[in-house]
Amino acid sequence: MTRSSNLIEVAKAAGVSNMTVSRVINNSGNVSEKTRQKVLKAIKELNYQPNLIARSLARKKTNILGLVVYTEKGVHPAFYNEIINGVQKGASELGYDLLVFANREDQSYSDRITHSSFVDGVIFMGVKINQHDIRNVHEKGFPYVFIGKREIEGIQPYFISPDYVKGTRMATEHLIELGHTKIGFIGQSRIIEPDYDKLLGYQEALFKHHVVYNPQLVFEESQTQLDGYNAMKELLKQKPTAVIINNTYATIGATTAIKEAGLQIPEDISVIGFDDNQELNEQFNDFIGLELSTIRIPKVELGKEAAKMAISLLEGNETPKANFIDLHFMKNSSCKKL
Amino acid sequence: MTRSSNLIEVAKAAGVSNMTVSRVINNSGNVSEKTRQKVLKAIKELNYQPNLIARSLARKKTNILGLVVYTEKGVHPAFYNEIINGVQKGASELGYDLLVFANREDQSYSDRITHSSFVDGVIFMGVKINQHDIRNVHEKGFPYVFIGKREIEGIQPYFISPDYVKGTRMATEHLIELGHTKIGFIGQSRIIEPDYDKLLGYQEALFKHHVVYNPQLVFEESQTQLDGYNAMKELLKQKPTAVIINNTYATIGATTAIKEAGLQIPEDISVIGFDDNQELNEQFNDFIGLELSTIRIPKVELGKEAAKMAISLLEGNETPKANFIDLHFMKNSSCKKL
DNA sequence: AAATATTATGTTAGCGTTAACATAATAATA
DNA sequence: TATTATTATGTTAACGCTAACATAATATTT
Structure with a gap:
């Protein structure tokens, strides 16, 4: 492998001291424009790049x-x-x-x-x-x-x-403002903090708008398509007008259940998901010919x-x-x- | 932040030279068991760990x-x-x-x-x-x-x-051995090398077993569910008895098309996919209640x-x-x- | 013009390790 | 026991850079 040159060689080539070169490459201290140009020229000619290992050792900081x-x-x-x-x-x-x-x-x-x-x-x-x-x-x-x-x-x-609490609260409020009160929630969890927070936001929104919290509309944590599918099947028995689902996979499953029940989105039921997996989300939207409303994590x-x-x-x-x-x-x- | 000790401090504590410590931590050279123990003790007491930056500089190698x-x-x-x-x-x-x-x-x-x-x-x-x-x-x-x-x-x-060529060839041969000759292939590409190679393997297997290559059974590169769905819909018109699909997303789409046509896997059609996305694959298998045969890349x-x-x-x-x-x-x- | 401030440059040591060589202690051989 | 090999340890100088200080060259003020 071709050996790369070091700072001292650059200094020699430019006819200056090592510190002057150091100042140029770090843009620190005072260097006259004339010497700066000399040094830059030498750097270019020798194709010099600072050795980050040496710099880290000297600075006691690796960046x-x-x-x-x-x-x-x-x-x-x-x-x-x-x-x-x-x-x-x-x-x-x-x-x-x-x-x-x-x-x-x-x-x-x-x-x-x-x-x-x-x-x-x-x-x-x-x-x-x-x-x-x-x-x-x-x-x-x-x-x-x-x-x-x-x-x-x-x-x-x-x-x-x-801020999952706030995000879910806002989404829920949106549904409430559209007139929904029977809003399902798929993805309750007492262990996974984000899911816990999502439910909290859902509850806060209901409370704020005086919608009674109905535990029968809330379903356990769901990670897979099958979870979402099963939960949605159960939920549909309650005839909800809207649903919030905590996870992309579950949303796909839930949507399938909705379709199988012969229902249309959004005519018969409004759906809000989370875009934790954007690629899959896009693929899925594309496939079902629908743009799902989602809560997006930036x-x-x-x-x-x-x-x-x-x-x-x-x-x-x-x-x-x-x-x-x-x-x-x-x-x-x-x-x-x- | 608590400062960590260095090799020289260890050497002092153990009453030896820096090189002896270096030899101990690198397990190199000859060190008597007695001194080794002394050094190890000092290392432990000082909670010493070598500074990798310094080592890299000295060795001119970072590992x-x-x-x-x-x-x-x-x-x-x-x-x-x-x-x-x-x-x-x-x-x-x-x-x-x-x-x-x-x-x-x-x-x-x-x-x-x-x-x-x-x-x-x-x-x-x-x-x-x-x-x-x-x-x-x-x-x-x-x-x-x-x-x-x-x-x-x-x-x-x-x-x-x-070895995509060999992998796809073996999978195709498996189908041929099961008696299939009308084998579809979804995922042809002249640009993406792996897909190109997969088709090559497919062709090699046909050739080896004297099955005539039918371009009408072969469909363009497919990356999405929708691609797979559309390709499969077309392919089904040819009444294939088996199909190989180059990609997990496309496989999901294709499977959906098969189901929609009222066909059963594997009764009506045999399906082989690639497990480029194992998680999705598993999720999907779980959902459709079927273990897809796949070509797995280790x-x-x-x-x-x-x-x-x-x-x-x-x-x-x-x-x-x-x-x-x-x-x-x-x-x-x-x-x-x- | 002398005194002071400012800018530009240089010198030296050290960051923590190892390579390369040197030396001391022990073991093996003659 | 003297001589040689072997093992065990030490010393010193890098590795390539920057921090800290020192000095030289200008510019600014009095």
Whole structure:
């Protein structure tokens, strides 16, 4: 492999000292325009690029942000991918690279992260976050941020989270404003925080508009097409005029059940889903020839904000502990006025 | 943040020289058992972990493998994710970490990769690989490996690829052995290499068994449910007894068309798909109550092998230029003897 | 013009590790 | 026991960069 030149060679070629070159490549300190040009010329001629490893060692800072993704079944990879995309962008805008630790089930990363000196700070994402990791970074005072709101064993992390409560509340209110009162909800959960929050938003909206909460319209957590299908079949017995479904797969199943029952969307029943899997959502819309109204999580923005938050933290700036991101309600063609 | 100790502090604590500590942590050279224990004790007491940045600078080697994923629509993220998982594992087994560059559309990575000194070698994956990147690493003699077979502008890369030709040939032969001769093929493409190869395998099997190739049974590239649905509707006019579909989404669409036509799988028609998206596949199987026979790409193995290949290359070992991975035919319940 | 401020450049040491060589201690051989 | 091989340890100088300080060259003020 062709060896790349170093800063000292550039300095020699330009007839200046190493520090002058350093100042030029870092745009720091004062360098006269004349010398700057000389140095830039030498850099170009030698095809020089700074050695990031050496720089990191000298600065005691890598400008690399770590992102740990605890993958699991059920939550679609695409969901994470978009967020990762956003984190990447946010980090990049602030001059950071991203090192993603993922795809290793149930593994602990924090020792490597806090010790290896490869990352300046870390973002944790995923449902099954390794407890040891949290405790470890926390005790070491290593800068970390959560994506997803939580509180673990008394530790209050810096976190950023989609505002599921508000998002679902707004969607439900939309249905209520259209005249619906018999609104089904598929996806209750006492374990999964986002699903829990969604139900909460649903309930808040009902309460605010004096619609009586009817537990018979609410169905257990659903992750798969089959779950959604079965839940919807049961729900239809209650003759709801609208339904909110917590998950793309379940929405597909539920929609199938609606079709099988000979009902039309939105004529006979209004449907609102969540776009946790946008690709699948689009595919599905395309297939059934309908634009489902969805509650959209701005995943890229979420990731960006997470990166900014983590970097603010690791750079020692004052950083708010909690950060909620608004969801967007996509008012498409699957809801109708009663 | 709590500062972590360094090698010299460990050396002092153990009453030995820095090199002795270095030898202990690297398991290299000769160290007497007595001193080794002393050093290990000091390491434990000081909670020491080597600084990887410093080590990389000294060794001029990071033991980090780069993986560039050129993402795009159409190919499901989950597909890549499993491969990444495999690369991670393979790298890990050989003492390497993985730095994934991805999620930045149409971006060129190679300058950063070849210059930053952060990675020792790189794997490229994805359909729309950046031409400049290839040329760049190639000209610099930087070690690189492709996932997916190709030849770009006269450059013959080291590559690893699923053997789509063989896999599809075997699946087709299976159908022929079951007595099928009117076998449809959905997913022809002259652009996408894997799809091209799949058709080739299909044709080879027909040829080998003296079944006449009928272009009317072959349909254009299909990526979406709708594509698969439409293609299948057309294909059914030819009354095929079996069909091979190149893609999970298309398979779902095609299956829907079969059902709508009032046909049963496998009684009326045998179906073989590809499991490029295993999660969706499972969900779908679950939903239609059928275990689709699929041609499975061993993605984790593929990734592992890619890592081994790249590392072998960058360590200067003799490495074969091409490496084909066998596909697995999952003989489930969607094929029937004629 | 002298004194001071400002800008431009240079020098040196150190970041934490390992490579390369040097030396000391022990074991094996003559 | 002296000589040689082997094993165990140490010393020093990189790796390529930047921080911190020092100095030189200008520009600005009095």
